[in-house]
Amino acid sequence: MAVEATHVAAAAVEVVDLATTPLRELNQRLHDLAGAAPEPRYWRVVNPSGAHAVACGLDAEIEIEIDGHVGYYCAGMNKLATLRVRGNAGTGLAENMMSGTVVVEGSASQSAGATGRGGLLVVHGDASARCGISMKGVDIVVRGSVGHMSAFMAQTGRLVVCGDAGDALGDSIYEARVYVRGVVAGLGADCIEKELRDEHVAELRHLLERAGIEDVDPSEFRRYGSARRLYNFKIDNVSAY
């Protein structure tokens, strides 16, 4: 299933203007939707002006479009909800997201998807340093490039980078899978290149499809992962990842 731009023409859309509405009021209204059959289901936030913690801590099957650039920790801890940011995002985008989908049409600053446990994070521009740091199950697809120390101590989940990766990629990585199509400036401790087998191409094709990226050939990527010399890897535990 591809992540489409939210089609909201038919349904009622709740519009919140952050130039006139306090951020806490917006977030409280969104938090109050937790539970079954949230209403309104479609939201549009305008004039975010780089505010921090926009639409943080959601726990409802709703769809939100944010028109403009957001500050730190947008969509943090996201559960179930689908968010689309029509702009750039600051530090800590979708930090510790649990499920749902977060799409940023612009670029994201440091630590995008940090510690994420599930769901899908898509960045159509570049992500900065430490993208996917300590990720624990989230899938991250970056259309552009990622900065240094990305996937540092990444435990599980997939990081897909269609552009280049900065220095020390996958330092001290556990069992997360990293795919990079462009140039890797350098690999971190215990991170090595691994063979890209058919199953991985299929996995990439599926992830790119879900991210709505159609013009990138999944066979052009290289795969990186743990050499398993740094941490105490036991084959008996492989199912935990």
Place this chain on the structure above:
Amino acid sequence: MCGIVGLFSKSPGLEERLGEYLAAMLTQMSDRGPDSAGVAVYCNPAPLGSSKLTLFSADPNQHWGGLCDELGEEFGGSPEPRVRASHAVVVVDTDAEAAEAWVRRNHPELRVMSAGTVIEIFKETGRPERFVEQFGLTDIQGTHALGHTRMATESRVTTEGSHPFSTGLDLCLVHNGSLSNHNRLRQRLRREGIEFQTENDTEVAAGYLAWRLREGASLEEALEGCLDDLDGFYTFAVGTAEGFAVLRDPIACKPAVLAETDDWVAMASEYRAISVLPGAAEARMWEPEPAVVYVWEKAVV
């Protein structure tokens, strides 16, 4: 924490409203640095052969007129102080080194915040919103400016410990971060004849740049030297007579975002500060790479 803002005008319309935009940017960074605030503004060039000092007095009853009379007697002309809160800008009929040396010798109770021909530095403790009001920033016109909001971690909250720090004639430095080798480096720089007024880490970085520039390094070379000689975290913005430069430490610990339109180039710790500028939503925007020196300068005509 700390917040940094920088604004470089590419159009006359923006120059006229530089102070207004600078004030708005600074206020946006208030919660990153509620202890103190400061700005360096590049404006009103002193006439050829003269120079400009910004002076700070801790005495609320400071008689700036008397000081100007003394400067007039010493160097000629009839300087008039332009007073902004605890600071005054004075244009003196001599070069900046001579004017600064005279003030230091004859009025040790005053602090020379900046010296040069175009720079003016104002800084004070207290919340940035209050600073903007006290110093009447909104009426300032100029070509470019840097600003800083401080959350002190390394040293005391004082006017002298606020940013920007002067690093030489028409030069200044603002800093977000903390340096860990500043005590050793301060000793080394003192032996080279660089003077320090505080125990502040950023003042050491400013002194380091002043020393490198004095020894003949270009601004780019001096900034690149920081990568080898400074230990710690930093996003630096350096103001020059023609523009400004930006450098982040090699692991980019502290935030920075740059944005550019046909009318301006802006730099800030966060986009929030840039969002107040006209056309910000459509600006080209990017994060400066770690350990790369970025420079904007007006074409010298």
